[in-house]
Amino acid sequence: MQSQTTNILIVGVGGQGTLLTSRIIAQVAVQMGYDVKVSEVHGMAQRGGSVVTQVRYGEKIYSPIIKKGDADVILAFEKIEAARWLDYLKPDGMVIVNNERVNPLPVMSGKAKYPDDIHEKVAAQVKRTVVVDATDIAVKCGNIKAANVVLVGMLSQAIGLPEDEMEKAIRAIVPPKALDVNLAAFRQGCKKLITRVE
Amino acid sequence: MKKLMIGNAAIARGAYEAGATVAAAYPGTPSTEIVSGFSKYDGVYAEWSPNEKVAMEVAAGASIGGARTLVAMKHVGVNVAADPLFTFAYTGVNGGLVIVSGDDPGMHSSQNEQDNRGYGRFAKLPVLEPADSQEALDFTRMAFDISEEYDSPVMLRVTTRLAHSQTLVEEGARKDLPLKNYTKNAGKYVMLPGHARMRHIEVEKRMLALQEFAETSSLNRIEWGSKELGIITSGVAYQYVKEVLPEVSVLKLGITNPLPQKLISSFADQVDRLVIVEELEPVIEEQIKSWGIKAEGKEIFTLLGEYSPEMIGEKLGGIKPASGYGLDKEIPARPPLMCPGCPHRGVFHTLNKMKLVVMGDIGCYTLGALSPLEGMDACICMGASIGSALGMEKARGEEFASKTVAVIGDSTFVHSGITALIDIVYNQGTSTVIILDNDTTAMTGHQEHPATGMNIRLQPTNKLDIEGIVRAIGIKNIRIVDPLKLDQLEAALNEELNRREPSVIITKRPCALLNRTPYAGKYYVDEELCKGCKRCLKVGCAGIYFIEEDKRAVIHSSCAACGLCPQICTFDAIKKVEG
Numbered sequence: 001m002q003s004q005t006t007n008i009l010i011v012g013v014g015g016q017g018t019l020l021t022s023r024i025i026a027q028v029a030v031q032m033g034y035d036v037k038v039s040e041v042h043g044m045a046q047r048g049g050s051v052v053t054q055v056r057y058g059e060k061i062y063s064p065i066i067k068k069g070d071a072d073v074i075l076a077f078e079k080i081e082a083a084r085w086l087d088y089l090k091p092d093g094m095v096i097v098n099n100e101r102v103n104p105l106p107v108m109s110g111k112a113k114y115p116d117d118i119h120e121k122v123a124a125q126v127k128r129t130v131v132v133d134a135t136d137i138a139v140k141c142g143n144i145k146a147a148n149v150v151l152v153g154m155l156s157q158a159i160g161l162p163e164d165e166m167e168k169a170i171r172a173i174v175p176p177k178a179l180d181v182n183l184a185a186f187r188q189g190c191k192k193l194i195t196r197v198e
Numbered sequence: 199m200k201k202l203m204i205g206n207a208a209i210a211r212g213a214y215e216a217g218a219t220v221a222a223a224y225p226g227t228p229s230t231e232i233v234s235g236f237s238k239y240d241g242v243y244a245e246w247s248p249n250e251k252v253a254m255e256v257a258a259g260a261s262i263g264g265a266r267t268l269v270a271m272k273h274v275g276v277n278v279a280a281d282p283l284f285t286f287a288y289t290g291v292n293g294g295l296v297i298v299s300g301d302d303p304g305m306h307s308s309q310n311e312q313d314n315r316g317y318g319r320f321a322k323l324p325v326l327e328p329a330d331s332q333e334a335l336d337f338t339r340m341a342f343d344i345s346e347e348y349d350s351p352v353m354l355r356v357t358t359r360l361a362h363s364q365t366l367v368e369e370g371a372r373k374d375l376p377l378k379n380y381t382k383n384a385g386k387y388v389m390l391p392g393h394a395r396m397r398h399i400e401v402e403k404r405m406l407a408l409q410e411f412a413e414t415s416s417l418n419r420i421e422w423g424s425k426e427l428g429i430i431t432s433g434v435a436y437q438y439v440k441e442v443l444p445e446v447s448v449l450k451l452g453i454t455n456p457l458p459q460k461l462i463s464s465f466a467d468q469v470d471r472l473v474i475v476e477e478l479e480p481v482i483e484e485q486i487k488s489w490g491i492k493a494e495g496k497e498i499f500t501l502l503g504e505y506s507p508e509m510i511g512e513k514l515g516g517i518k519p520a521s522g523y524g525l526d527k528e529i530p531a532r533p534p535l536m537c538p539g540c541p542h543r544g545v546f547h548t549l550n551k552m553k554l555v556v557m558g559d560i561g562c563y564t565l566g567a568l569s570p571l572e573g574m575d576a577c578i579c580m581g582a583s584i585g586s587a588l589g590m591e592k593a594r595g596e597e598f599a600s601k602t603v604a605v606i607g608d609s610t611f612v613h614s615g616i617t618a619l620i621d622i623v624y625n626q627g628t629s630t631v632i633i634l635d636n637d638t639t640a641m642t643g644h645q646e647h648p649a650t651g652m653n654i655r656l657q658p659t660n661k662l663d664i665e666g667i668v669r670a671i672g673i674k675n676i677r678i679v680d681p682l683k684l685d686q687l688e689a690a691l692n693e694e695l696n697r698r699e700p701s702v703i704i705t706k707r708p709c710a711l712l713n714r715t716p717y718a719g720k721y722y723v724d725e726e727l728c729k730g731c732k733r734c735l736k737v738g739c740a741g742i743y744f745i746e747e748d749k750r751a752v753i754h755s756s757c758a759a760c761g762l763c764p765q766i767c768t769f770d771a772i773k774k775v776e777g
Contacts, residue, residue: 014534026202026364036202037330038364041306042227042643047562048740049534063441064330064363064434067508069520081532083525090520103743104532109570109735110744112530125523144755 005058006159007066011085012077013102014041014051017148020173021075022053024152027169028161029057037064050081050104075155077148078102079118086122094128096154096193098147100135130154130193137188143178146185153189163190202364205356208331209298210235211367212338213268216294217375219243220260222253224613225642226272227307228361229300233270234645237654246645246654249580249613254279254297258286261295261351262387264378266342270298273314274579278614280321286351287321288397289387290404293378294345296338297323298354303477304504306358307641309560309579311503313478315355318455322401324408325353325455326417327433331365337417337452339370348404348411355454357477359434359504409456417452420465427514428469430462430482430493435475435505442511457485466491473498473514477505536565538741539710539717539758542634544681545605546573547737547766548688554603554695557590559583559615561607562641562709563634570738574605581606581614588618588627596628600695604631608664609639609647616667622700623672630694630701634681635664636709644712668702681705684765710758717759720775723751727771734763734772742772 008025012018022038029036034057041051054066068087074095076082082097089095097119106112115121123129132154138147149170156166167183174182203211209232213221221244223233237244247253250271257269271279276299283297299317302308318325326341328334334356341352385393412418423445431439432451439448449465451457466472466486474483474495483495498513499505511517536543546566549556550573558564558577567574576586587604606615611633622629639645646652651661668676675697677690687705694701710717723742730749734742741757744750751771764772 013532015537030200030202030366036364036366038202039359040204040362040364042230042362047534047537047565047641048532050532061365062437063507064359064365064437065506067442067506067511067519069508069522080529084529084532086523086525087519089523091522102740104530105535105568105738106530106533108740108743109738110732111569114530115528118525121525121528125525 005056005061007071008055008155008159009066009071009074009085009088010053010055011074011081012051013081014047014049016077017145018051018053018077021148021152022055024166024169024173025055025155025161026057027173028156028165029055031165031169034058035061037061039064050084052085073155073158075151077151080115083115083118083122086125089126092128093126094130094158095122095126096130096132096151096158097122098134098151099131132192134189137192138185141184141188142181146181149182149185150189150192153186154193157190157193200366200368203331203367204231204362204364205328205331205334205360206231206362207235208334208367209270209338209354209356211369212335213296213342214239214242215335215370215372216266216339216342217373218266218268218342220257220265221245221268221270222247222256223270224248224250224253224275225639225645226275226300227642228302228356228358229270229272229275229298230642230645231361232298233268234654236268244654246647248648250275250278251282254282254286257295257297258282261291261293262380263292264380265293266375267293267295268298269295271300272308273299273301273312274308274310276314276317278580280317283351284321285389287323288389288394288401290349290397290400291345291351292380294342295351296341296345296354297351298356300361301355301357303357309577311478313481314353315454315481316479318353322405323351323353323455324348324453325355326452327355327454328360328452329433329436329450330360331363331367333452334360335367335369340417344411348408349400350404350408355433357434405456409458412453412456412458413460415453418458418461419450421448421450423447425468426470428465428472429475430465430472430486431475432482433477435477438505438507438510439475441507442517443515451482454482457482459489462486463489463491466493475499475505475510533568534565535568535738535740536562537710537758538739538756539760541636541681541705541707541710542566543571543737543739544684544687544762545632545634545705546571547762548684548691549573549603549605552688552691554601555590555598557583557587557602557604559606559610561610561634563605563607568738570736580610581618584615584618584629584631585621587629587631588622588625591627591629596698599628602629603691603695604629606631606633607640608633608635608637608649611664612648612662616671619668619671619673619702627700628698630691630703633664633702633704635704635706638709638712640709640711644709665704673700673702675699675701677701677703679703679705681707682760682762684762710760717761719759721753721757721759721761721764721772722775723753724771724773725750727769729769729771731768734767737763737766739763
């Protein structure tokens with residue numbers, strides 16, 4: 001068992017499935033005997049607002065929330081959400097971003113502009129930035145809704161959680177009728193990322 | 199094996215293990231999952247009550263009847279329940295009673311961030327504060343024993359960060375307790391002045407006994423480290439302290455009312471510097487300082503919002519956050535908004551278009567206040583829309599009332615809108631009230647309520663007839679309108695606003711997130727017809743967006759096909775896919 005703590009910040013837009021993702025990762029950490037804490041968001045923020053879920057595991061965890069500058073990985077379900085939470089990333093941390101745009105309300109109503117070249121801006125600051133078309137991969141696997149599991153696959157590679165333990169957790173959490181698509185999406189995600197965060 | 203549980207699920211488990219058989223609540227973030235979680239255990243009774251006051255009264259009755267009873271609500275819900283609570287604090291219990299207050303520092307989903315530990319001193323109740331899910335379970339179990347031993351309701355105070363964080367929990371076995379005997383005891387339970395005077399004596403005795411209990415209880419503990427800095431803390435703030443300052447001495451308080459004065463004094467004597475770390479109000483700090491103990495608290499820490507590990511590290515350890523990354527200044531805010539297909543959108547678009555003064559209420563529809571809908575003038579608390587619309591009319595006259603509406607959801611109307619509607623009829627107001635009936639308590643996650651016809655276990659039950667109750671109150675002008683048929687809605691509003699009598703318009707359409715309500719078909723924007731006027735963007739819906747380069751609107755994959763924006767488009771460019 002590794003002695004240091006792993007901190008994962010999962011960010012996105014309310015309704016994108018960040019909660020399921022955090023539950024799969026947390027389940028694996030439990031299976032592997034770690035102390036685990038997960039901080040979730042319910043209520044008003046789920047209505048299309050910016051949401052953040054935090055997973056921490058290691059030998060002993062106190063705070064359920066991650067300190068600024070302490071996240072090993074930021075997993076972003078939406079492009080600008082990665083940028084919004086970037087101050088939580090630790091030096092040399094990794095950012096995994098789904099290449100998906102969801103306009104926030106001020107953009108929809110024309111009061112603000114959706115930033116251009118956001119991937120490039122993130123990558124200019126964070127060397128280890130990985131952009132993925134998880135939605136496309138999910139569609140190829142048979143269901144657009146499995147995009148979050150593609151991202152789970154990538155995340156598991158980044159933090160070095162074993163694939164067999166991951167699949168066990170997915171089997172435990174995902175409903176049986178959606179299992180095949182989700183497992184396929186997970187494996188595609190695993191293939192998408194080979195580098196690992198230190 | 200240990201398993202992950204959110205704090206709220208652990209509280210439900212703790213109540214179950216303690217042998218509780220009755221639970222009542224009105225849904226409210228961050229407390230909702232407590233009683234809904236409890237309802238999933240076998241052999242217990244749980245209910246959604248119409249509001250927190252009723253929940254508290256049901257709980258009081260169940261306790262007097264001899265059952266261990268759980269009642270849960272969000273912090274502002276305790277205000278609603280305060281009347282029975284304060285006097286139940288005098289009568290005391292028969293079966294143990296635990297009231298959970300879900301506080302919301304940072305206002306993730308609330309209209310204020312009041313610190314309900316204040317109720318402990320105000321109502322003379324013991325207050326327990328767990329710091330993780332295991333403690334949430336253990337403290338809940340203990341709270342029932344404390345309640346019965348000291349003949350007092352016990353408040354378990356949690357915050358959003360505890361209620362909605364998952365941490366590891368070891369479950370225990372359920373105690374199978376017999377129902378306690380019920381014997382008539384008017385001196386204890388009938389709070390006539392003469393009886394209440396006697397009970398007040400008991401309350402003061404109990405608080406002194408509880409203080410003695412707090413001195414030695416395992417709920418409070420000292421973790422000795424360096425004596426240069428001693429920190430007194432409670433709840434989730436304890437976790438932040440341990441995270442960033444593992445070397446300091448900590449007095450962790452699990453019971454924050456009454457405070458263990460001797461324990462605190464002895465701790466203070468042994469450390470060079472004493473700091474109190476508590477979110478929101480200086481509840482612990484002010485009491486400690488009143489004993490003449492030198493301590494720091496709100497001189498260092500804010501009264502506002504949630505604390506964080508880095509805040510404590512920076513203020514007490516001089517630790518700066520590590521990263522230095524940051525792009526947030528360039529990122530547009532992403533506030534919550536109504537879902538695609540939400541029936542409320544049609545109402546607020548119309549209210550904005552008609553430039554009405556809108557007295558609002560608590561629910562998803564409060565989001566109608568945000569741009570671009572901007573269809574709300576005030577929102578204070580559950581049920582306030584109707585009374586405040588009447589107040590507006592009495593202050594500014596009938597002419598003003600013909601441009602004013604009250605807007606309230608179905609669950610909120612049942613919660614506390616009915617009495618205000620009676621006031622309008624009784625005091626001859628002319629207000630127009632819109633009841634947004636989406637057949638659920640949507641914002642908190644789709645809980646049933648008396649007008650949905652289902653109970654907390656999703657079993658069919660008697661259904662409150664909203665139209666019938668409005669009629670019985672004495673409202674003669676009642677209209678049922680589909681909120682997504684804009685012409686009909688606007689016509690109904692015009693007619694009712696001009697009437698010098700009170701009216702109720704019930705907009706009926708189920709929440710778009712309920713599975714029982716799919717919209718049929720798909721829409722697209724005809725490129726030839728779209729002139730790029732952006733009128734459709736005025737509905738503030740994620741289902742339609744604008745491509746600046748092409749100067750045209752496009753339907754997004756999240757479109758629910760509710761058919762609202764086609765009614766707004768001047769050029770009929772938004773069309774339904776044939777077939």
